[in-house]
Amino acid sequence: MFRYVHTNIIAKDPDKLIAFYKEVFHCKSIGEKRDLKGQWLDRLTGLNNAHITGEHLLLPGYGDDHPTLEIFSYDAVRENVRGEVNRPGIAHIAFEVDDVETTLGLMIHAGGSQVGELVTAEYPNDTEAVFVYARDPEGNIIELQSWRQKKN
Incomplete structure (x- = not known):
């Protein structure tokens, strides 16, 4: 089976960003909040002592289980260069x-x-x-x- 599941955004302030997507785009909470840590997460991310918190939001126009917008934050978020529409990688x-x-x-x-x-x-x-x-x-x-x- 193949199906699109989610898009992930790493946020500096996940609560504020979650509220933004709910207010503006009518994304909905589906009870999938996350508080993840452990050796498995360190191995997956390649980070030491990784800790992720956040929530999956149901995207508008879809059924009750997927796809979702996954808004997460790490305890330590790296600063980076602001994205541009012509930057390689996921642009928007x-x-x-x-x-x-x-x-x-x-x-x-x-x-x-x-x-x-x-x-x-x-x-x-x-x-x-x-x-x-x-x-x-x-x-x-x-x-x-x-x-x-x-x-x-």
Whole structure:
């Protein structure tokens, strides 16, 4: 069997980031909080005395068990260079929303920020999409998108 299970974000302040994703993107708690440590975790992570806490949040638009957004924190979180949209590796996560501008406003009000401009792009079959890149309160990049029939 193969199935997509979760995406993980390591947070400096997991409680704040969990609240952000619940408020803005309607992610839901499913009772999967974690407080992990032990030799098995040290071996898995390659870190000494690793300790992870956090929670799995059900992503909107899916069933009751997966996929989830896993927001965790380590006791010792390394500082790094802020991600950019053209950096190798996972660049962003995307949410389809009813109204990109409204959701962007909610993100900013909840501590996020805008990266680039809000744009509308034309696609085949008289379809257009509205896109914007933004950041959550810890700098992770999120793409907001909304699809609709082209306005004539």
